[in-house]
Amino acid sequence: xxxxxxxxxxxxxxxxxxxxxxxxxxxxxxxxxxxxxxxxxxxxxxxxxxxxxxxxxxxxxxxxxxxxxxxxxxxxxxxxxxxxxxxxxxxxxxxxxxxxxxxxxxxxxxxxxxxxxxxxxxxxxxxxxxxxxxxxxxxxxxxxxxxxxxxxxxxxxxxxxxxxxxxxxxxxxxxxxxxxxxxxxxxxxxxxxxxxxxxxxxxxxxxxxxxxxxxxxxxxxxxxxxxxxxxxxxxxxxxxxxxxxxxxxxxxxxxxxxxxxxxxxxxxxxxxxxxxxxxxxxxxxx
Numbered sequence: 404x405x406x407x408x409x410x411x412x413x414x415x416x417x418x419x420x421x422x423x424x425x426x427x428x429x430x431x432x433x434x435x436x437x438x439x440x441x442x443x444x445x446x447x448x449x450x451x452x453x454x455x456x457x458x459x460x461x462x463x464x465x466x467x468x469x470x471x472x473x474x475x476x477x478x479x480x481x482x483x484x485x486x487x488x489x490x491x492x493x494x495x496x497x498x499x500x501x502x503x504x505x506x507x508x509x510x511x512x513x514x515x516x517x518x519x520x521x522x523x524x525x526x527x528x529x530x531x532x533x534x535x536x537x538x539x540x541x542x543x544x545x546x547x548x549x550x551x552x553x554x555x556x557x558x559x560x561x562x563x564x565x566x567x568x569x570x571x572x573x574x575x576x577x578x579x580x581x582x583x584x585x586x587x588x589x590x591x592x593x594x595x596x597x598x599x600x601x602x603x604x605x606x607x608x609x610x611x612x613x614x615x616x617x618x619x620x621x622x623x624x625x626x627x628x629x630x631x632x633x634x635x636x637x638x639x640x641x642x643x644x645x646x647x648x649x650x651x652x653x654x655x656x657x658x659x660x661x662x663x664x665x666x667x668x669x670x671x672x673x674x675x676x677x678x679x680x681x682x683x684x685x686x687x688x689x
Contacts (some may be wrong), residue, residue, distance in 0.1 A: 413677035424554050448528055449609050450509060451519060459496040463489045464532045468540070475688060495652045538614040539624070546647040555645040556638055559587040559599075559615075565622040569608075577604025583636050588628055590638055592648045613648060647662075 451457060466484035497520045504511050504518045511517030516524050544550060545557075559575060561568075575587045578598035589595045600617050602609035609618045615625055633639055 408421065414552070423455060445470070450507075450517070453500060456496055456500060460528060460532060463492055463529065465537055466534045467529070477591060485612035486526070486529055490522065490525045491523045492678055493529070526557045527620065531616070531684075534616040535612075538612070538616060542614040542648065542651070546650070549646075551645050551647055554627035555630055556590045556633040556636075557625040557626055558628055559623060561622055563622040565620055569621070571621075571623055574599060574604060574606060577606075579603070588636065588638070590633070590645055592646045596648070
């Protein structure tokens with residue numbers, strides 16, 4: 404996505420660095436069964452079981468969310484990252500690892516989304532992972548009391564056109580959101596954001612998270628609404644204190660419920676990621 408205003412990139416960078424590598428042979432259907440906590444804090448991609456490639460994805464996304472730095476230092480001319488360079492870098496990484504659709508045990512069609520090296524697949528990975536990092540970064544940034552005081556609400560809007568434009572007004576209504584002259588606006592700590600990410604109303608393409616992009620390739624984002632405008636809309640009164648969204652935690656270890664997963668998928672997760680364990684239905688990373 405093309406953002407018109409600078410993102411809180413330090414928070415976005417922290418979101419990338421908090422992720423644990425999760426190599427997996429699972430397909431998209433399998434991965435949708437994972438708890439949102441795993442999807443949020445694990446770096447993975449369907450049918451991608453090479454940790455070296457996942458690390459390359461993480462490195463590329465790090466460069467994209469903090470384009471002015473490389474390894475903590477100011478970027479030099481020629482070191483800046485953009486989506487085109489990102490695609491090329493990931494495709495070259497796959498080539499160096501010996502990947503070709505013909506060697507994939509799942510035999511994906513060349514150029515399809517199942518082909519890890521196709522433009523469509525790589526572009527989807529880059530956009531989704533970058534958007535998730537920026538979304539999480541904004542979510543954390545918005546929990547700051549000073550930011551929340553000045554901009555207590557946000558508006559869901561279409562930032563970028565997509566080939567298939569889903570009915571987000573319908574989704575907003577199903578999530579319990581209010582409309583203000585057709586605009587989709589709510590306080591930042593309101594339940595509607597989590598409901599939207601959970602696909603309230605029966606939507607199955609969402610990510611289970613209370614921040615954008617809310618669903619794969621949605622083209623949707625959020626824009627800050629000032630306190631003055633929020634008061635004018637009746638979302639709060641002049642002396643109201645807005646509660647931040649619940650802390651989602653960072654931490655050095657990740658725990659997430661896996662009771663809903665099959666025994667086979669639990670074992671696949673354990674085998675794919677050394678150092679993990681499952682105790683009383685809890686999967687722990689790190």
